[in-house]
Amino acid sequence: xxxxxxxxxxxxxxxxxxxxxxxxxxxxxxxxxxxxxxxxxxxxxxxxxxxxxxxxxxxxxxxxxxxxxxxxxxxxxxxxxxxxxxxxxxxxxxxxxxxxxxxxxxxxxxxxxxxxxxxxxxxxxxxxxxxxxxxxxxxxxxxxxxxxxxxxxxxxxxxxxxxxxxxxxxxxxxxxxxxxxxxxxxxxxxxxxxxxxxxxxxxxxxxxxxxxxxxxxxxxxxxxxxxxxxxxxxxxxxxxxxxxxxxxxxxxxxxxxxxxxxxxxxxxxxxxxxxxxxxxxxxxxxxxxxxxxxxxxxxxxxxxxxxxxxxxxxxxxxxxxxxxxxxxxxxxxxxxxxxxxxxxxxxxxxxxxxxxxxxxxxxxxxxxxxxxxxxxxxxxxxxxxxxxx
Ligand code: FAS
Ligand code: PHB
Numbered sequence: 001x002x003x004x005x006x007x008x009x010x011x012x013x014x015x016x017x018x019x020x021x022x023x024x025x026x027x028x029x030x031x032x033x034x035x036x037x038x039x040x041x042x043x044x045x046x047x048x049x050x051x052x053x054x055x056x057x058x059x060x061x062x063x064x065x066x067x068x069x070x071x072x073x074x075x076x077x078x079x080x081x082x083x084x085x086x087x088x089x090x091x092x093x094x095x096x097x098x099x100x101x102x103x104x105x106x107x108x109x110x111x112x113x114x115x116x117x118x119x120x121x122x123x124x125x126x127x128x129x130x131x132x133x134x135x136x137x138x139x140x141x142x143x144x145x146x147x148x149x150x151x152x153x154x155x156x157x158x159x160x161x162x163x164x165x166x167x168x169x170x171x172x173x174x175x176x177x178x179x180x181x182x183x184x185x186x187x188x189x190x191x192x193x194x195x196x197x198x199x200x201x202x203x204x205x206x207x208x209x210x211x212x213x214x215x216x217x218x219x220x221x222x223x224x225x226x227x228x229x230x231x232x233x234x235x236x237x238x239x240x241x242x243x244x245x246x247x248x249x250x251x252x253x254x255x256x257x258x259x260x261x262x263x264x265x266x267x268x269x270x271x272x273x274x275x276x277x278x279x280x281x282x283x284x285x286x287x288x289x290x291x292x293x294x295x296x297x298x299x300x301x302x303x304x305x306x307x308x309x310x311x312x313x314x315x316x317x318x319x320x321x322x323x324x325x326x327x328x329x330x331x332x333x334x335x336x337x338x339x340x341x342x343x344x345x346x347x348x349x350x351x352x353x354x355x356x357x358x359x360x361x362x363x364x365x366x367x368x369x370x371x372x373x374x375x376x377x378x379x380x381x382x383x384x385x386x387x388x389x
Contacts, residue, residue: 003029003118005312006138006151008126008164010039010119012101013284013301014157015108019059020309022117026316029149030119031126031140036109043188043261045101046211046219047072047198047295049386052302053097056104061111068214069099075384077371078201078247080364084371085197091374091381098198100213101298128154128167131280152279153324155308157301159285160270168277180267180291180346181353182206185224187238187259193218194246194254200293200349202367203245204360207293207350210246223350230262238262267291269343271335274328281308281327288335290342293349299386300338304331306389334387341383 005021007014010032021028032039048056048069056062073089089095112119123140130136137150156164165173184207193212201208206223213219222241224233235258243251270289275282284301307330311323348363355363370376 001029001147002150003027004151004316005153005155006128006136006149007031007155007157008128008138009157009159009162009284009286010036010109010121011157011159011284011301012104012108012298013286013305014155015105015112016055016059016061016302017155017157017283017305017309018117018119019061019108019111019115020055020305021312022112022115023058023060024309024313024316026312028117030112030117031123031138031149032119032121033123033126035121036119040102040106040109043100043102043186043263045292045295045298046098046213047299048097048099048104049299049302050094050096051306051386051389052299055302055306056107059108059111061104061107064103064107065097065099068103069097070212070214071095072098072197075198075200076195077367078199078250079203079367081247083199083201083247083250084367086371086377086381086384088381088385091378092385094385096295096385098212100219104298126158126163128156128164128280131167132278136279153312154280155283156280156286157283160289162286164280164286165272165282168280172277174273176269176271176273178269178343180269180350181226182223182350183226183228183264183266184209184221184292185228185230185233185238185264186219186221186262187235188213188261189218189220189235189257189259190216191218191255191257192216194250199246199250200345201245201247202349202363204351205241205245208242208245210242210250224264226266228264230264233262235259265292267293267346269339271332271339273332275304275331276324276328281324283308287331288339290339291346292342293346294338294342294384296338296342300335303334303386303389307331334389337383337387345380
């Protein structure tokens with residue numbers, strides 16, 4: 001088999017890249033080690049930067065998002081028993097779209113099916129080969145047969161635990177990592193959200209986040225310890241803890257109900273440099289991870305795709321290598337600014353082992369300043385809505 005771009009990974013990064021390439025007439029094949037249903041069973045991000053919205057529109061996968069998604073003009077920061085709205089639209093002229101990653105993935109899969117592009121699910125032992133030479137290829141196993149796909153380029157869209165980054169010679173890559181001493185326990189429940197906008201709460205007991213997937217489906221999180229297990233948290237314990245971390249008027253107004261999804265996600269910051277090795281490009285979580293506090297993970301995957309897609313389009317249309325040669329530096333410049341923002345918001349909003357009473361007062365003072373200074377609020381808002389590509 002032969003294609004122009006072999007894409008490893010059928011998550012948001014791989015699917016969005018594949019759809020943009022297909023619409024530009026650039027042949028591509030996506031391989032994933034799991035099934036389509038397994039991917040659609042994962043619950044992850046919930047907030048899209050408007051740049052991501054634009055790319056989904058360009059990919060022809062934005063209709064349901066505009067019909068069912070929730071444009072948000074602001075969110076609240078809650079601390080010291082009160083809450084303050086960050087007016088995203090008033091401060092930046094931009095908004096975000098609340099629309100679950102699961103739905104983004106479903107829309108991209110449907111668009112790819114409609115375009116007749118090839119995705120090979122449940123492909124075992126997918127391996128990139130000779131990406132430092134002129135004839136790269138990808139091998140994989142399916143139904144007991146080993147297959148080979150010759151290509152011009154390989155896009156490693158296979159996430160943090162994928163094969164692409166691990167295939168790079170150790171001496172050719174540098175990684176940067178910070179592990180946070182806590183996780184997020186998240187639930188999904190078909191109950192109306194406590195507020196029409198998101199609430200990020202700083203509390204001495206720990207961080208909490210009130211988000212949503214629709215006007216009838218809530219997505220809630222509480223900071224938990226790294227020793228916590230999902231089975232340690234009944235719905236009753238979860239909602240009691242969530243309400244204790246919110247200002248009283250929100251706690252009183254909260255509708256509770258049975259969760260149908262409950263999971264714990266660890267938090268880390270991670271960046272691999274560079275993001276390109278010959279004809280192999282690392283894209284999305286394969287190259288970087290951020291704590292979800294700033295809602296950047298999925299959105300960084302989208303901006304990586306933007307840079308790589310335009311570089312590949314230039315290569316095939318104008319025989320110019322400028323875009324693919326610039327990919328890593330351009331992507332990393334935006335990645336690091338988003339990694340900084342995600343780290344900063346995580347540091348401001350969470351209870352660390354060494355926070356103590358003094359640290360809590362410092363966090364509350366910073367939040368008090370941030371929510372009463374237009375300059376500080378604007379700085380937070382322009383990072384949250386997404387820095388320019
Ligand atoms: P993905 O991990 O989504 O996709 C990678 C794909 O590659 C997967 O389908 C996998 O099966 C496949 N793959 C892996 N190894 C392979 C191999 N060897 N061969 C073939 N295929 C392989 N971001 C937010 O903004 N907000 C959030 O609240 C949030 N919550 C998250 C919760 C969890 C538990 C996790 C893990 C991430 C969360 N994220 C969140 C980040 C998440 O949304 C990612 O940024 C997003 O999925 C990145 O998309 P991809 O880069 O496509 O990687
Ligand atoms: C979510 O809705 O899952 C969500 C929203 C905002 C975040 C993280 C997660 O910062």
